[in-house]
Amino acid sequence: MHQARETTGENPDLSTKVQNLKEKLDDQSKQLEQSAEKLSQLQSENTVLQDQNQALNAIGNKKRRFNTRIRPMRNLNTPNSGEGTTDTPPTSGEAGATREGTENSKIHYQEESDSDPEPGKEAPERAAATESSITAYLEQIFSKRFDPMQSMVERLPGVAPPIRRSNPDSYADTPFVEEIASIEMPRKFSFPSIKMYDGTGDPDDHIAQYKQRMLAVALPMESLEATMCKGFGSTLIGPALQ
Known part of the structure; x- marks a missing residue:
């Protein structure tokens, strides 16, 4: 004590x-x-x-x-056609x-x-x-x-800012243009292993390494650019997200 x-x-x-x-x-x-x-x-x-x-x-x-809506029925003037009956012709006033x-x-x-x-x-x-x-x-x-x-x-701390809409008429929040946002990423592909970028190093070097690793991945040519753009955010961490 x-x-x-x-x-x-x-x-x-x-x-x-x-x-x-x-x-x-x-x-x-x-x-x-x-x-x-x-x-x-x-x-x-x-x-x-x-x-x-x-x-x-x-x-x-x-x-x-x-x-x-039920419409009114038209006036049907159908003469009697029974046998042994004689139709009386209407007068001028009645006609x-x-x-x-x-x-x-x-x-x-x-x-x-x-x-x-x-x-x-x-x-x-x-x-x-x-x-x-x-x-x-x-x-x-x-x-x-x-x-x-x-x-x-x-x-x-460490939370990324909200994504702003590039197209105000779009229902989805996306920072990409329509040509990139409209293309879906492949559901299954091997994402390359790369060092996370926290904003302290050279950003150009990180971008070059990311492009080199992504070009080595087997991806369809029509979705390669969209996949590279959409997947780049997953390589950032900490202050680099701001």
Whole structure:
């Protein structure tokens, strides 16, 4: 006991450093717990939004199913054709009224058929509008939740900066141009062993070695350049990722 007290008294800086490290460790643990809670909350919100999306799709399907409009039936003046019966010819007033009623029915039917929208065209447009509104709402929710978490991750040491989109209209985050991004890397190929570059040496020397090793790999000519570009990031580490 006496020796331990003497050691503590002789090294007050050491005990202070240990205490500071413990406090930092506690802070990191709290941040990890908060991140886990936020992730769980986002997952639950995503589940709720998926259920709402399925419900909206079901409602849209029901509306499309029962959206068929029943058109009015035309006026059919069919004479009786039974045997032993004689049709009495209509008088001039009755004939004019019948003809006028038939013409009015035709005009009314024509106006309704011209003004009624086609159900087949309404359903896809309504479904597309509903889907676009749901997509915009989901993007707004996820951007509000994801941006603070991304900024926290970017502040961690040794983490690469986020990839920016070279094409704003593209749905994928990629730093490559369309000619490189559209070509898929081979699923199975032997990646050459090369020393990781941490930003302290000559970058041109590292690039030259990387090209030399990749040219020795058996790859299809049409995907060689895209594979070299996409695989180069896996040879960087530490400050070289910034």
